[in-house]
Amino acid sequence: MTFYKKLSPFYNLAVFYFIVSFLLRAVLFFHPITQSSFTVLQSLKIFSLGLISDFFVFIVASVFLWLYLIFISNSKYNKPSGYIILGFLVSAFLYVASGKSIFDEYGGALPRIVLIFIGIKTFLFALLLFLPKHRDKIRFWLFAFVIFLYVLVILQNGLSEYFFWNEFGVKYNFIAVNYLIYTNEVIGNIMESYPVIPLFSVLFIVTGIVTYFIMRKSGNYIDEIPKLNEKFKISLLYIGLLLVSFFAIPALAKTENSKNIFVNELQSNGLYKFYLAFQNNKLDYFKFYKTLPNNKAFSLLKEQFPTISNENTSRNIQSDSIENHKNVVLITIESYSAEFMKMYGNQENITPFLDSLSQKSLQFTNLYAAGNRTVRGLEAVTLCLPPTAGESVVKREDNKNKFSTGAVFKQKGYNVKFMYGGDAFFDNMQDFYSGNGYQIIDKSSFSPDEITFSNVWGVCDEDMYNKAIKVMNAEAKENKPFFNHIMTVSNHRPFTYPNNKIDIPGDIKSRDGGVKYTDYALRKFFAMAGKQPWFNNTVFVIVADHCASSAGKTELPLDKYRIPAFIYSPQIKPERCNKLMSQIDLMPTVFGLLHFDYQSKFFGQDVFKPDYKPRAFIATYQDLGLIKDNVLTILSPKQQVKQFDLRLNKKEDVAHDYQIYYDEKPLKSERTDLINQTIAFYQSASYVLKEKEYQFKDLTVKNHKLYAKVR
Incomplete structure (x- = not known):
């Protein structure tokens, strides 16, 4: 047997892996979510450098195959x-x-x-x-099983990358790493969203067929087991390529430097992207990002908050009117983009109630979500803090006893609750909210007769709102104001909800259906709430947690962060506020409307105060952006900074206040002032968290029993 035939298990699997990777890139290249056109050079870069990257990743992934083969004797x-x-x-x-x-x-x-x-x-x-007489047969089937596993993993990874792209418009990232932790919800979501049994049946059949053909080409390895010197040559070649791969893979990743993010994503190898996301789930701002001397950072921050002193954000907020302790109900809507609503240009009439309610409310038409995950939205409205690098504070170990909206309400004598139709264990919500003084109502608080419909994410929004009405009726009898934060679940894949509620059946699993049912459930909630004695004394705050998708041509596409937000109360005059603002400003603005006096540490501000300077924060887990003066400044790891000129891409038949699309053109002349301001915001936010300057000093969480779930 010639030497190259002894490598047959490696190169036959490699060829199969390259074919799957090429087909995957081609499919993603033409996928509807890939909102881009590519030049010939970009296309060549995607497929050529992508193939080379695949080769070296395959070498690393073959380490178990190599170990298995060299020990056959x-x-x-x-x-x-x-x-x-x-x-x-x-x-x-x-x-x-x-x-x-x-x-x-x-x-x-x-x-x-x-x-x-x-x-x-x-x-x-x-x-x-x-059983020496049966040794050859046993070894054959073991060898076939190993090949089968490799083929299965290659195909499974290809499918996973496709579905991940279909959902997020990128290769594996930080979200994929998080999904490994919450397997129950994720597997359940997959089971309910896709035809899993037919899909996996086909997957196993194809795996078996491919394994059969690879075995025919590679079976000679066990028919004539290589001798010791031949195994030495194989190992020498493999180890040499393995060492080269350790240098080549990160070097090739550095060539993913196109201004078109889709080019970089398509060129990249998904497995290596997953590895990077796993490694970078904790990012130390001061190690990976551009910094300023700390005193200068806080000096720049003082331009936004004139009354702060020293290296913290503590300041007195005072009103010239008497405090108004109205009840407050904050509703964060799952995956709710501005583009779903009629005023932003949607023609599908999928948000009729919210379209109507917004006209009776104080609207914030130029508000941006802080991130692209639920935990970022919850962090933004609860801690009123810019998104910091790495994981959200909600999911960090040091997530308790923070200065929060709930803490301010508690100081004012409010009952404070977090309501979620799913299991609050998901995304660490239970640990975060209970550790910050909130009582929790989640799916486990529901009796069987209170659940009419549920899926893997939890009870439908109608059931959640019915429960909320019961809880608030009980609270109203305590003669204390209440603050209740409700997080919805229905507008999430698999987009299932009760049938015969809207004109889109719940079992066809469509995004439009999820949006429209969410709107329908809110209509029913307001109809019920309007009949309660506490309704006229309640302020309703409605905002999305994040947009439905974050995929775009650039690192931070603005339209993928624009979310609707409005405040409704029978006593609040309908008005439209078009100031540029962030999700973190919403609750401080509510406190301003209620004329609260309090000692604040929030980075968020009341946008109606005369000293407010318009800006917005948008981020992924590693790219940190600031929108100001029609410029987007982005801080990235390795001390990288990018700036883009924001040019409105006007959509016809949409009013000026509701235009959300911008072309992001690289800035010709660097705006050093904006770079320094961006650094100041994100560095100071990271600093106060790291140095525990964002704690709520008066709140003592003695144990979790104090904040046990409400049953």
């Missing part, structure tokens, strides 16, 4: 070596099974995983040792 089953090896494996199994192994020190599932692995290895080795 007959000599290790000879006496006495075979019995010695078996004795060692049995001893290792007993050691781990004893419950006193080194793996038990790490706890969790690790000891069980190691025990299962060693158990299988011991069993298979014993079979091959004691």
